[in-house]
Amino acid sequence: MTTTLTQLSCFDIAEYFIALANEKGSFLSNLKLQKLVYYAQAWHLALYGKPLFEDDFQAWIHGPVIPRLYEEYKPFGWQPIVKEADPKLPQEVVLFLDEVADEYFACDGYELERMTHLEDPWQKARVNLEPDTASDAVIQKQWMQEYYGRRVQENQEN
Numbered sequence: 001m002t003t004t005l006t007q008l009s010c011f012d013i014a015e016y017f018i019a020l021a022n023e024k025g026s027f028l029s030n031l032k033l034q035k036l037v038y039y040a041q042a043w044h045l046a047l048y049g050k051p052l053f054e055d056d057f058q059a060w061i062h063g064p065v066i067p068r069l070y071e072e073y074k075p076f077g078w079q080p081i082v083k084e085a086d087p088k089l090p091q092e093v094v095l096f097l098d099e100v101a102d103e104y105f106a107c108d109g110y111e112l113e114r115m116t117h118l119e120d121p122w123q124k125a126r127v128n129l130e131p132d133t134a135s136d137a138v139i140q141k142q143w144m145q146e147y148y149g150r151r152v153q154e155n156q157e158n
Contacts, residue, residue: 046148059125
């Protein structure tokens with residue numbers, strides 16, 4: 001990717017997924033939105049060696065969360081996010097996010113939560129915590145890059 005991504009924020013990526021949900025008539029909760037934005041960041045780190053945006057995820061009980069993104073959509077509770085969205089993203093970012101959506105968008109929020117719970121980055125951040133213990137531990141970008149990078153390498157070898 002040639003675009004300078006430092007200008008992108010987690011809200012820009014969220015806008016893409018909200019617009020996609022609107023287009024498809026899909027249920028998009030805050031829970032699902034957080035996980036989609038997480039997977040976008042994770043795969044971008046793995047494939048391009050740099051973050052898509054600067055925000056860090058925390059290892060909350062229900063999986064990876066960016067607190068300020070969560071707060072933005074908290075008023076929707078467990079209901080679908082109903083909002084007009086018109087993301088302004090470079091074409092190469094849209095193409096990348098389309099690939100992420102192809103892989104994860106059909107999953108519901110709970111399925112995505114279970115998936116993140118089985119993966120190293122969330123587990124590393126929550127080391128020795130009970131499943132229902134709150135945490136603001138940061139999921140390090142390096143852990144994400146290493147874990148998903150290994151998955152890319154495994155896929156290339158198979």
